[in-house]
Amino acid sequence: MQGDDFVTVYQAKSDEEIMQLAAARDELTSEARLALEGEVTGRRITVAEPFTSSRNDDPRLVRLA
Numbered sequence: 123m124q125g126d127d128f129v130t131v132y133q134a135k136s137d138e139e140i141m142q143l144a145a146a147r148d149e150l151t152s153e154a155r156l157a158l159e160g161e162v163t164g165r166r167i168t169v170a171e172p173f174t175s176s177r178n179d180d181p182r183l184v185r186l187a
Contacts, residue, residue: 128157137167144169 123131132140140161147155162169 123153125153125157128154129160132157132161135161137165140165140167141169 132143135143140158143150143158144162144167147158150158161167
């Protein structure tokens with residue numbers, strides 16, 4: 123999937139489904155994590171841990187909000 127595809131899929135999910143994805147975000151690709159971060163931010167959903175990269179080599183994964 124492309125980044126835009128993830129955005130479309132995540133927009134169709136419930137808040138609960140988005141929270142479940144956020145809980146397992148370490149298992150997602152970088153594109154999926156970026157789309158998920160945008161969805162979480164847009165919906166103002168609070169997640170247990172902020173979005174930060176566990177791999178410091180990818181600055182795109184650091185929370186921008």
